[in-house]
Amino acid sequence: MKALKTLGYVLALPVLLVLLWWASTLGAVNFFVPTPAALVGKFGEVWFGPRFFTDVLPSIARLLVGVVAAIAIGVVGGVLIGSVKWLRALLEPTLEFFRAIPPPVLVPVLILLMGITDSMKVAVIISGCVWPVLLNTIEGVRAVDGVLSDSAHTYGIDGWARVRYLVLPSASPQIMAGVRQSLSLGLILMVISEMFASSSGLGFTIVQFQRSFAIPEMWSGIVVLGLLGVAMSFIFQWAERHILRWYHGQKEVENAA
Amino acid sequence: MQPDPTPAPAGKTPPSGKTLPEVMLSVRGVKKVYQTDGGDIEAVRNLTFDLRPGELACLVGPSGSGKTTLLKCISGLMAPTAGEVLLDGKRVSGPPKKMAVVFQEYGRSLFPWMRVRENVELPLKNQGVPKAERDTLVDEALEAVGLSHVPRSYPWQLSGGMQQRVAIARAIAYQPEVLLMDEPFAAVDAQTRADLEDLIRVVWKKLGVTVLFVTHDIDESVYLGERVIILSSSPTVVQEDIVIDLPDERDQLNTRALPRFTELRHHVYEQIQLAKKGHRPAAAGSTTA
Amino acid sequence: MSSDDPASGGPAPSAGRDRRPVRRLPAKQLLGLAGIVGFLATWELIPRLGLIDERYLPPASEVILALVRDFGLTAFWISVGETMAAWFLGLIIAVALAVLLGFVIGSSDFLRKATNSTVEFLRPIPSVALIPLAVLLFGVKIESSLMLITYAAFWQVLIQVLYGVADVDMVANNTAKTYGLGRMARIRYVVFPTALPYLMTGVRLAATVALVLAITAELVIGSPGLGREIALAQSGGAISGMYALVLATGLIGVLINVLMRSIEKKTLSWHSSVRSEVIV
Ligand SMILES: Nc1ncnc2c1ncn2[C@@H]1O[C@H](COP(=O)(O)OP(=O)(O)OP(=O)(O)O)[C@@H](O)[C@H]1O
Numbered sequence: 001m002k003a004l005k006t007l008g009y010v011l012a013l014p015v016l017l018v019l020l021w022w023a024s025t026l027g028a029v030n031f032f033v034p035t036p037a038a039l040v041g042k043f044g045e046v047w048f049g050p051r052f053f054t055d056v057l058p059s060i061a062r063l064l065v066g067v068v069a070a071i072a073i074g075v076v077g078g079v080l081i082g083s084v085k086w087l088r089a090l091l092e093p094t095l096e097f098f099r100a101i102p103p104p105v106l107v108p109v110l111i112l113l114m115g116i117t118d119s120m121k122v123a124v125i126i127s128g129c130v131w132p133v134l135l136n137t138i139e140g141v142r143a144v145d146g147v148l149s150d151s152a153h154t155y156g157i158d159g160w161a162r163v164r165y166l167v168l169p170s171a172s173p174q175i176m177a178g179v180r181q182s183l184s185l186g187l188i189l190m191v192i193s194e195m196f197a198s199s200s201g202l203g204f205t206i207v208q209f210q211r212s213f214a215i216p217e218m219w220s221g222i223v224v225l226g227l228l229g230v231a232m233s234f235i236f237q238w239a240e241r242h243i244l245r246w247y248h249g250q251k252e253v254e255n256a257a
Numbered sequence: 258m259q260p261d262p263t264p265a266p267a268g269k270t271p272p273s274g275k276t277l278p279e280v281m282l283s284v285r286g287v288k289k290v291y292q293t294d295g296g297d298i299e300a301v302r303n304l305t306f307d308l309r310p311g312e313l314a315c316l317v318g319p320s321g322s323g324k325t326t327l328l329k330c331i332s333g334l335m336a337p338t339a340g341e342v343l344l345d346g347k348r349v350s351g352p353p354k355k356m357a358v359v360f361q362e363y364g365r366s367l368f369p370w371m372r373v374r375e376n377v378e379l380p381l382k383n384q385g386v387p388k389a390e391r392d393t394l395v396d397e398a399l400e401a402v403g404l405s406h407v408p409r410s411y412p413w414q415l416s417g418g419m420q421q422r423v424a425i426a427r428a429i430a431y432q433p434e435v436l437l438m439d440e441p442f443a444a445v446d447a448q449t450r451a452d453l454e455d456l457i458r459v460v461w462k463k464l465g466v467t468v469l470f471v472t473h474d475i476d477e478s479v480y481l482g483e484r485v486i487i488l489s490s491s492p493t494v495v496q497e498d499i500v501i502d503l504p505d506e507r508d509q510l511n512t513r514a515l516p517r518f519t520e521l522r523h524h525v526y527e528q529i530q531l532a533k534k535g536h537r538p539a540a541a542g543s544t545t546a
Numbered sequence: 547m548s549s550d551d552p553a554s555g556g557p558a559p560s561a562g563r564d565r566r567p568v569r570r571l572p573a574k575q576l577l578g579l580a581g582i583v584g585f586l587a588t589w590e591l592i593p594r595l596g597l598i599d600e601r602y603l604p605p606a607s608e609v610i611l612a613l614v615r616d617f618g619l620t621a622f623w624i625s626v627g628e629t630m631a632a633w634f635l636g637l638i639i640a641v642a643l644a645v646l647l648g649f650v651i652g653s654s655d656f657l658r659k660a661t662n663s664t665v666e667f668l669r670p671i672p673s674v675a676l677i678p679l680a681v682l683l684f685g686v687k688i689e690s691s692l693m694l695i696t697y698a699a700f701w702q703v704l705i706q707v708l709y710g711v712a713d714v715d716m717v718a719n720n721t722a723k724t725y726g727l728g729r730m731a732r733i734r735y736v737v738f739p740t741a742l743p744y745l746m747t748g749v750r751l752a753a754t755v756a757l758v759l760a761i762t763a764e765l766v767i768g769s770p771g772l773g774r775e776i777a778l779a780q781s782g783g784a785i786s787g788m789y790a791l792v793l794a795t796g797l798i799g800v801l802i803n804v805l806m807r808s809i810e811k812k813t814l815s816w817h818s819s820v821r822s823e824v825i826v
């Protein structure tokens with residue numbers, strides 16, 4: 001009974017919205033809005049053919065490589081900068097400036113420096129996504145509790161062990177917050193780098209459909225991007241729940257008190 | 258495992274000013290000045306005392322008298338401005354391996370992302386103690402503090418007193434030769450506190466470890482210690498160093514009811530009042546009563 | 547983001563005798579300045595030493611000179627104005643919509659449950675997916691920018707408002723009810739003050755996102771503004787000019803950050819329950 005009610009809550013509004021959409025396409029044919037049936041039909045036809053291998057997969061691969069590299073660079077750099085006081089003071093204003101540059105402007109710059117290549121697209125994603133992770137990690141490392149740090153120190157937990165058992169876990173809530181920002185930024189940059197100058201990839205294909213007024217196809221591309229975003233968000237939430245279980249548990253206890 | 262030290266000399270003849278046969282921990286002329294932007298703060302002026310192996314000494318002093326500061330110097334977390342700390346004859350320059358510290362802020366001294374068992378185990382794992390030995394040590398330590406039933410809980414799922422017991426278990430499992438405790442029971446309720454006090458005595462006797470126990474509670478210092486070191490108020494020197502000649506077997510009800518307990522308590526109380534008023538001992542740095 | 551700023555309130559009574567507020571800042575700022583200078587020097591040297599061709603990465607001095615020259619041009623300020631207008635309008639629309647919907651949805655348990663799946667599904671959709679649609683509907687006009695900006699900024703604010711409304715103390719709310727406060731009065735006196743810190747966080751995050759999307763729309767679609775000028779400079783071979791404009795967008799970004807932080811602080815300084823940011 002309870003499960004049914006939950007299911008109702010989850011599905012009611014989406015179903016209602018789709019019905020509304022369907023009803024709105026019943027009358028005159030709207031050039032901009034395809035019927036749900038047409039969209040679903042196009043979706044399978046357009047994206048589950050060869051295009052899946054020539055456009056979708058390469059895009060996702062570039063996104064993954066870029067985001068993973070950005071996270072790695074951000075965490076390593078953040079731990080380093082966050083642990084060394086003078087280094088932090090030295091670099092922080094410069095890094096804040098880099099973070100403030102809207103990442104899409106890196107696309108023309110990197111095209112200039114690297115040409116229109118796959119590595120340029122990955123570089124765009126890395127150079128945009130690295131800042132949230134880097135700055136959040138610095139913040140997290142800086143905020144390691146003094147007593148905890150002293151405890152670790154007196155038990156001889158130094159060097160790599162300190163990073164592994166103290167610094168990284170302690171900064172993980174902030175790191176995850178940075179990763180979350182990076183993921184959505186990464187997706188945006190993936191699309192932009194392909195829309196701006198490219199001859200393949202998801203972004204390119206969608207713009208291509210739009211230019212040739214293939215409206216249902218264009219919509220199906222928007223849906224693909226949406227699904228990609230939703231999938232990434234769910235994977236992230238799942239990972240976050242596991243990695244930060246202790247953190248959420250602790251917060252709950254604190255809030256209950 | 259533990260080199261069996263001479264049985265704890267509790268209740269034996271006081272040192273009475275004679276040179277001690279052996280010294281475990283030696284604090285010599287320690288001075289600490291904090292340099293802040295608002296100017297220098299002299300937390301500790303000149304502290305000198307020795308602890309024999311297997312001794313249980315309590316350190317009492319008014320709030321702000323630099324007890325935590327002293328412990329940080331002894332444990333090598335902070336370098337003293339002047340003077341030195343010797344552990345087993347060697348100068349302390351960083352956290353020594355033989356030493357464990359239990360901090361006052363129990364809630365912040367345990368790793369919240371590790372379960373109870375992992376918290377106790379981590380220092381041993383980091384030392385490269387083999388798994389089998391590690392398991393026994395951790396089991397024994399958890400048993401000793403009465404927490405065998407919650408190894409898989411996270412620290413934040415436990416009550417304050419339990420958390421502090423985890424911190425103590427971690428220190429015990431580490432098998433230190435010197436155990437420093439900074440007002441470890443300041444934030445637990447009275448009943449838990451009594452239990453933990455007895456626990457410390459039991460553990461101390463069993464392991465023969467040298468304990469320096471910081472507290473601001475006069476009763477606690479007299480009940481626990483073989484010796485009470487009273488600090489003056491800031492700028493801090495040793496106000497008095499007295500021997501607690503109570504029977505070795507202590508008991509929350511009977512020991513506290515002894516006339517001698519009351520006398521010692523009075524004495525310590527008076528000394529602290531004097532210290533607060535700024536009265537200085539005749540010779541700063543005297544080591545015996 | 548950092549909450550280690552004790553100087554935000556009134557004159558806090560200092561506990562220690564000699565503990566004045568931390569005054570070591572100049573050394574830190576000097577070091578930070580040295581960092582910036584070091585960065586510029588490195589940038590200057592890389593093309594000068596020929597590590598990267600000067601045609602692709604002009605020395606810092608040249609770019610800064612170009613930027614200073616831009617500062618004297620009306621065309622530059624018009625572009626800045628266009629970008630900022632899109633940013634501001636988009637942000638305002640997004641905040642207004644999100645606050646309205648957030649308070650309506652948030653204050654009803656039924657609506658909250660019923661919309662949750664839809665919100666969680668629409669929120670992660672990257673706003674750039676709407677670019678082709680925007681082009682079809684509006685072409686290169688400012689409306690294209692507004693559509694993208696509003697969509698992206700809307701979710702940032704909505705989520706925070708929902709968190710904020712959920713944070714309302716049930717006891718306070720019920721107390722208000724028993725004293726006969728109506729729905730509007732409760733929202734005004736109980737819900738809104740609680741949600742305000744969250745709202746401000748949302749607005750701050752949204753402001754950054756809005757700038758990103760404003761530049762994106764100009765860059766990709768070609769709606770008027772700095773982003774379009776950057777694309778034009780790049781394709782026209784005005785490389786120093788392009789880098790100068792990139793620097794300009796960075797400066798705008800810094801300004802927006804500073805502005806939003808100070809607004810957040812001002813709004814919340816009178817507020818009793820300043821809360822730290824929720825990690826969502
Ligand atoms: N990090 C620090 N920087 C500057 N001054 C400090 C610092 N830590 C302690 N002090 C000062 O040193 C003096 C002694 O502090 P300490 O914490 O050692 O006292 P305590 O005896 O442990 O007090 P309590 O019983 O309240 O814990 C105090 O005046 C305190 O203000």
Ligand SMILES: [Mg+2]
Nearest residue numbers: 324325326440
């Ligand atoms: Mg203290």
